[in-house]
Amino acid sequence: MRTGLARFGRRGAAGAAARRTATAAVIAAALISPFGAAGIAQAAPVALAAPTQTQAPSAATVTAVDWLSDRRVALWIESPSMGTPIQVQLLLARDWNINPAAVFPSVWMLDGLRATDQESGWTAETDAESYFADKNVNVVLPVGGQSSFYSDWVDQDNGKNYQWETFLTKELPPILENDWRTNQTRGVVGLSMGGTAAMFLAARNEGFFKFAGSLSGMLTTTTLGMPQAIQYAMADAGGYNSKAMWGAPTNDLWAQHDPYLLAEKLRGVSLYVSSGNGVAGPYDPPSGIPGVSSNYAGMGLEILSRLTSQTFATKLNKLGIPAQVVYRPSGLHTWEYWQFELKQLWPQLASSLGVEVDKPSCSVSGAIGNASGANSWLGDCLTAEYNVAGGRAQDFRFGRVFFNADAGAQAVAGAIGGNYQGSGGPAGALGFPTTGEFGTPDGRGRGNAFQNGMIYFTPQTGAHAVRGAILDEWARQGYEGGPLGYPVLDEVPTPSKPGAVQGFEIGAMYHSPDLGTHAVQGMILGKYGQLGWENGSLGFPKTSEIGPIKDGGRFNEFEGGNIYWSPLTGAWAIRNGEIFDAWKSVGYEGGRLGYITSDQFDMDGGGIQQNFQFGIITVKDGKVTIAP
Template structure:
């Protein structure tokens, strides 16, 4: 029961079937879902750490033929027990799901709420108007095969390096509430718990296919006939939670809806009981009616469920956030995790750092040992102590720190708290062996070793390169490394040292094939010359640039030697205005005030 609300707990009361007006009573004969026919085979193509316990996974889906993003909130004990596995909670979005972020983390406090829960929270991203179903046809540029993806392609990836068990719950709101129920029914044994918050729990009753069609057109211009065919097609019945209710036996069920009248999270209009969220009123009334019909069916079948009819409230996120908090004890019990976090306290140097950084929230774990020091997890980050003082690391910087291996990785322990950059654009933490810099535009990236040393010598983010935009990576097929920055890149190789290439010279370098092309690695950073020009030396030549002439290569050899004898850009030839090019019997390169030809062994300056 939930205090202050009208609740009804349905229990088994006997057998039989009751059909509501306009709702088919017979359960459809389910064909095998496309998921069981397609099989797995999805590939994890990219991982982005958004915090120390929030990751974005990009998964190449064979069924949908495109990368699908799934964000995962990792369990409370993910770091303290690195060998443990955790149950999963799938959180399904509403009709207007975006391709950037699942609405549960964008619109509600779900990330903070689940921080102290020992579950891996699975957040599919995208699927606007999809109902998380396998569609009959492509539409609006999308090949929706969500049931296959969620139940066949995604689980092997979650159960691998993401340490997720086969114990699962699913929570959905609106469209996602409908989907939570039919996915649990169509894939018996896949979910141990299913919750519908303001879902439409009949799809074939009188007028519902038409209502769904209208809503899908309004949310992205999708056609429900591409999803399940015309309303008379069998697929509509095969995805109707009411008709599939029998297949939900054994699943812990939670169903809630408001009444559509103005509630505590609504802005009232001038009409008593009517909010300014007119569309939300109508949708919640429809959810209430279909939820009541569904609950009656469960009652008739003797399938227990927690049914919560709220006395007010519209179809909107604040009510679903509230409902998530209310359903948690039932969800936790269904998937076998504690409802409450264990007791913990922050003490010693870590306790002092926590007190000085109140934004980090309450502790989630006790302090525990890692190689070289101590760490403790908090609701909004972690605090590390490597022996020279405790420092907090959080947010996107905390995610990049986890990606690089944390204190056991290349960076070592933090040596500073998170600080703001002088230009006000970004944030950073320093570590024993490097730094992590973040801005909203560039993301969070570690900079370490000789690349950081040279970047620092040039002025950090205030220097010519700006902020890092990627990780340091080995150069393909050559002994060296490169890291991208806003205005260029920093290259390092044992034979040539560490040097920056930037701007128009960088663009010209790209045309030659980077370090793998004929120029090879840079031997200097950019050097100023007359008329505000610039040049870099490379292993096999130079690139020169000026405002008047642009950027051009000069290869080491006879043309370069002739130009050198004339005084480079300061001599009578001036800056290059072309690369070397072929002419009959030889090669030529043009300069501002003349050209050089090489014909066999003859070099001429014109």
Template sequence: MQWITDRRVALWVDSPAMGAPFQVQVMLARDWNAKPDARFPALYMLDGLRARDDESGWTIETDAANFYADKNVNVILPVGGQSSFYSDWLEPDNGKLYQLETFLTKELPPVLQNSLRTTDTRGVIGLSMGGTSAMFLAARNPGFFKFAGSFSGYLSTTSLGMPQALQYAMQDAGGYNVSKMWGPPSNPLWAAHDPYIQAENLKGTSLYISSGSGMAGPYDQVSGIPGVSTNYAGMGLEILSRLTSQSFATKLNKLGIPAQVNYRPSGTHSWPYWQFEMHQAWPQVANALGVETAAPACGVGGAIAPVANANPWLGGCVTGEYPVAGGVAQDFRNGRIFNSGATGTQVLTGMIGGEYQAMGGPAGPLGLPVTSELGTPDGRGRFNHFQAGSIYWTPQSGAHAVRGAIRDEWARQGWETGPLGYPVGDEINTPTKDGAVQGFEIGAMYWSPTTGANSVQGLIMQKYGQMGYENSWLGFPKASEQGPIRDGGRFSVFQNGNIYWSPLSGAWSIKNGPIFDAWGSQGYEGGRLGYPVGDERPIPGGTQQDFQFGNITLIGGNAQIH
């Protein structure tokens, strides 16, 4: 799980059905932080035919993140599934075996309930492909969703010409073959996934259906022909959605199944219209899921008020003040403000806020923030300092906490302007020895109880890695990299030996012991032997290490210089 912000997470959930992890992002409910014991209903939001593998179209193309910031639902965003129709496929295609109905209805819910305080009260909305899927998933899994909404969905998939239309669309969006999904049109799976045919199973589900007319609307660029948008493909797709939505709505009416149906007088198959429908559908979604339509009023006062007023980009508050370990906090649309007598009033936002949440927030090892977010002197990054550490962020490395002895040594070396640069990973325990390591742009910082915190970097770090890091005979570093020395070289001292590097000789290890002592008697790299040009190696009767201008042999415990 990766925290993107303090209220948005990315999960990679193992799917036994698909044999691979599948990413889901979750925008957490308004009261997630303020009410840590509360659980929240879920709203699944399904993407269109061209779903991307890095982020949902809903958060790329619409204001969904801001819109749901004050809503008390966990918004579930499957990421990926291009041309999948969120269904279980008969065969793999393009290297993927989609089994997304099983994933969304069987494999994902326990993860959401156990890890993200999500209840079994659920709704689903989708656009285009996702609108089709929202309706047949609700119909095929009666009772799983209390609400289903289709924005520009194709709601009659077996009617004349529709299988061929889907084949054309899926071939265009990723080169997928529709027959790998449900077989030929004669296969019963087509009917089993047709919202029109499965309509009777939607009794008891709150339904919302919308589509435009295909004519140019308020969010379209008009061509030279009156009423015709320059989005020609979007015109045709929306007309197809309108026709199938009308057939579907008529069937619902005959079955006596109520639905909110909106046939817009204009509009093409495009994101601005789906954002509009997302807003329009919310009161019905909220009613079906049992949450407030409008967020309760919240005020900003005390020490938090002047900081909030000085940072208008935070947006309005979405909660009141609530207690946290050591102080109080308040959530805003785009971040949080913390206050305590010991640390003052500080702002956290974005990925730094997410990393802080991942570390346990105020109750975690960092404690409360002691600064608001600041820019680094080089202009590349941002940071917050905390009572017991810091979090640094750059666009390239993301946000990572630095704390304890590793932070102290990193600070001594010059923070991000020192030889290591920015952190690129979180601190982790070394797997087989008592210690810790953290990766930076130009190396790593190691810590152990016996050696303290020391850095290894550059080509010396590369050599250390080739040898097995701290699990090699070298052990942990005892000092940070030192130099420059002769010919611009550098070296690092480890528990059981050293690594030396120079531009002419490369990086090589040398063990503590007779060979090292003999080399030292000649002045180390500054003496007549120069730098090592190889690691110690076996020879008949002993071992040998080669240097730029000679070698040292060790036979019978006797070191000889040549």
């Protein structure tokens, strides 16, 4: 978990915090001033319309799956309602591997106003990933939605077409249920903006969630001053306009998203509400004044959360709707408190979803026990040993250990474990691991060896497997210390011809059953791509890059010709045929024509031509001409 200043649900960089200090103080004052110390002033009653019924959208589709670890996976989902890919990350249930036929309840974790498009704050800022490792639920982490309140907006803003409620309640569930072993028993936990959304999503979609938890949420949206406070916060967190969200404050959509006014519809949902009180606590930077923190925005926002939470809780009490309400004696609007609160609410959440609070007991023994003991970073066991294709495995908090009679017991974890899991684990192309994780000589990367290949990882390139003929050639060239560097993509079949290709930092490795395995890199690779890769006129490579030759140049041979590169002329292709034969006859690049300076092209009036440093070659009516 990183440390620093949290601002309305998302930690900002220190520089950004410094730039906004004055603004934060103004916002904090603006948020608090309409209410005073006594409580929230209530607006006149608002006639509450039924939640808008969204027509069933076209089916969302998963366009990419990225295994970040053996238990954490990122899905890229094309959303018909939003018209853009949305990332959703999953933390898979404890028994995902040991019980492959099981389906699991889910916990949906909503971010704060400063949500980023890279990662949920719950995994970036808290220990939620390791905490949920022993919980038998699939955790659903929508990524993105800065300032969205996870709602359907009436208009676009900042280039965003927010239709989050439709995505979450209509488009996402079929994917989770059909492909990711998730049932319809769901709970939702949100912080700040996400806490507001957790309550109104549960109310607007009756029966969708069995549990709803708000941590420092703003639980009224229509009471006096709240639309203005929300506008302040949204403008500060990304420059968004609340009118694009729900229209002007008089628009009934504000009431339709107000947890206070929707409270009756939460009957039957297990509810948890918590907030601090704005007084500096153990995680807050002091200001020199007792009880006051220098995090002015965090102070003001948590006071606002306390006031609105109290008003909401009072409404629930009047309606006879039970809720666990926790008012902490101190604390600001920061991640450390939300991490703490997540662990406090878990027993109630687990009970509502019908799963055990604590993991079952497990133990380690034999070869797997020896391997886990030698790799104490794996943490505690999560499951008993279980069978996998050709051997045994056991899951730990931070990875897995696999055992095979030939390969022994080896630990696999992190991004390498994710790539291994995504490729089928022991039943996949790689087979069993034959080593534990090791560091590479250059200090940049890590790797594991397997029966049928290797997986390499760097923070810059991610984790990718290299195997078969491509691994053999990459090894011959010096592995990651050779000209290609680390893999940046997994091997894939070439689309129209028998063969395979894999991307590396400095180029690509191609394999053809007829021509073998060869590297193409740099500007030669760029020219090859312009000409259609292996489907173009050049076909597959016949050699890796050859050189240096004259003036530091280099070239690759291909089925249909060559590509030459030099520092002075760049990269150009020359096809097999009469022009190539004529250039050869005068000494290639070392002869009187020098290097190629153009691709072959058609001449006006018929024929073909290619240009060189010191002349041209033309072919017309069967006649080849070399001209200075």
